[in-house]
Amino acid sequence: MKLTLKIWRQASLDVTGQFCQYTVEQAHPDMSFLELLDVLNEQLIAQDQLPVEFDHDCREGICGSCGLMINGQAHGSQTKTATCQLYLRHFQDGDIITVEPWRARAFPVIKDLVVDRSALDRIMAAGGYVSVKTGSAAEANSLPIPKANADLAFDYATCIGCGACVAACPNASASLFTAAKIAHLSLLPQGQVERQQRVQAMTEQMATEDFGDCSNHAECEAVCPQGISIDAIARMRREYVKAFF
Ligand code: FES
Structure with missing residues (x-):
């Protein structure tokens, strides 16, 4: 499937950010949203461009590291789903997807989609x-x-x-x-x-x-x-x- 991504790019807190548009031609419905960003970053690196920065760790919905505003919704459209557990099967071929960092004064942008x-x-x-009490575990x-x-x-x-x-x-x-x-x-x-x-x-x-x-x-x-x-x-x-x- 082909997806167009409008992604917030911001080099640091002190500079103005903007949306940049990218197209991923080889997206697969079974990919997670973070894997889509991985594919995009491979494309960008191959073109000598800076990859998009985003937070992630476990990619299993456990650690809380990931977090993106996807089409204006925190973690996207699926309920009880972290960004890393959001799969592309929930999007349509040809979709244009807007991706932003968490927006809150208490979460200053570090770079692109990464906030503090x-x-x-x-x-x-x-x-x-x-x-x-320390020592051996108490009897339950x-x-x-x-x-x-x-x-x-x-x-x-x-x-x-x-x-x-x-x-x-x-x-x-x-x-x-x-x-x-x-x-x-x-x-x-x-x-x-x-x-x-x-x-x-x-x-x-x-x-x-x-x-x-x-x-x-x-x-x-x-x-x-x-x-x-x-x-x-x-x-x-x-x-x-x-x-x-
Ligand atoms: S990467 Fe750990 S919860 Fe998403």
Whole structure:
């Protein structure tokens, strides 16, 4: 299949970017979107042009490194799908596809499609450590956890930190990311010791970064490759209020 790509090219944060148009003639429906960019880059290198910079690592929807705005949607048109798991069979021969980096003030462009998402790392770091006893692993049944809590904690813990929630939010809020990290530990016995200081520190760090606030658009939930519910944000807000009483 033949695809035309309009890709955002920007040499660095300080220079103006622009869309550049490329055509890939040898795309295959079974290729992932990142493999399409690989093919394009081989073409560009063969023509002595600079390849398009983009983030990736596992290419299995696990690590959260990939993240592109594809035709105006974070990670493209497929629900619960990271960019690396998006396949060309979801496009038509002859399509023109627009590819942009995450757009958010808290995610400055490094180059082309690569943005600096270290603001999310700083929120995580503000959460600090979890107090656990060292030594051999405790016998599993000695730490009873209600199944509903275990399931919910696992759902929240699946956040891969890709930043799609920020990119899709009209306020560029990191509320879903932060809430997922807070919520999963608040549901487990291991997260209780630092529960109050964690929610305070993480939400305050979120506020000091260049993210906006949540106004319940729910775009974050719609684009999250892990399908994390915005219920997490309500849980975070309750945790925050309770931390002061
Ligand atoms: S490259 Fe790891 S989630 Fe996409």
